[in-house]
Amino acid sequence: MKLNVEAIQGKVVAKVGGSMDTVAAPSFQKELETWIAKGDKAFVVDVSELEYITSAGLRSILAVAKKIKADQGTISFCGLDGMVKEVFEMSFFTQMFPIHGTLDEALGS
Amino acid sequence: MDSLRLPATLSSLPGFRDHVCSAVLGLAPDVDTGMLEMALEELLVNVVNYAYPEGSGDIEVETEARGGALRIAIIDAGLAYDPTETTPPDLEAGIEDRPIGGLGVFLAKKVFASMIYRRDEDKNILELSYAPPPSAPG
Numbered sequence: 167m168k169l170n171v172e173a174i175q176g177k178v179v180a181k182v183g184g185s186m187d188t189v190a191a192p193s194f195q196k197e198l199e200t201w202i203a204k205g206d207k208a209f210v211v212d213v214s215e216l217e218y219i220t221s222a223g224l225r226s227i228l229a230v231a232k233k234i235k236a237d238q239g240t241i242s243f244c245g246l247d248g249m250v251k252e253v254f255e256m257s258f259f260t261q262m263f264p265i266h267g268t269l270d271e272a273l274g275s
Numbered sequence: 276m277d278s279l280r281l282p283a284t285l286s287s288l289p290g291f292r293d294h295v296c297s298a299v300l301g302l303a304p305d306v307d308t309g310m311l312e313m314a315l316e317e318l319l320v321n322v323v324n325y326a327y328p329e330g331s332g333d334i335e336v337e338t339e340a341r342g343g344a345l346r347i348a349i350i351d352a353g354l355a356y357d358p359t360e361t362t363p364p365d366l367e368a369g370i371e372d373r374p375i376g377g378l379g380v381f382l383a384k385k386v387f388a389s390m391i392y393r394r395d396e397d398k399n400i401l402e403l404s405y406a407p408p409p410s411a412p413g
Contacts (some may be wrong), residue, residue, distance in 0.1 A: 225375055236371075257366065257378055
């Protein structure tokens, strides 16, 4: 898994790539939690480079989302494609979270 | 029938994945194996995490092509566990109410055409059937 997190236009953008599987998912959660702890409230996860996700990845995302929600923050996703999109749809994550086509759209929302 | 037996550890997952993917690609060379890899990983991780709490053990994965579909069996000698009995997750709940976890077996059930569990003496045997989907364009 590749993960790059930076502040863009007042939002925290986490660009995740590669595989978000059983082994990798906890590091995503840990990294995002450090940003939450710093007081950031607006998060965008860009999954356009993510090729593979399992329920462990979904679990990390949900754990992070619960923390953000508890702080009255927001989390949205962009760049869903391929099997990642399919897994999001099956799990109803596409109904739980705002989904945008591109990062620009997510930043503008 | 091809069989692969490896220790029940996370480091065995790539070996099992390659074993099953090569069997599927033998049936359908153009198939995108992403969803299958995910579904297989969900079931194997459950065995790795829960089957052998007292120590170590093995997992055996059998593959066999049957009439255009692939039969996969996941066999372990650990604690009795029937994943087909898992309660389905509440998909309609919002972020605050949605329980963390419980999605793995649910996703696997969506990917496999069938999932049949049986306990045979001291073994868990999970029989799966996978029908390769028609190739997506591009």
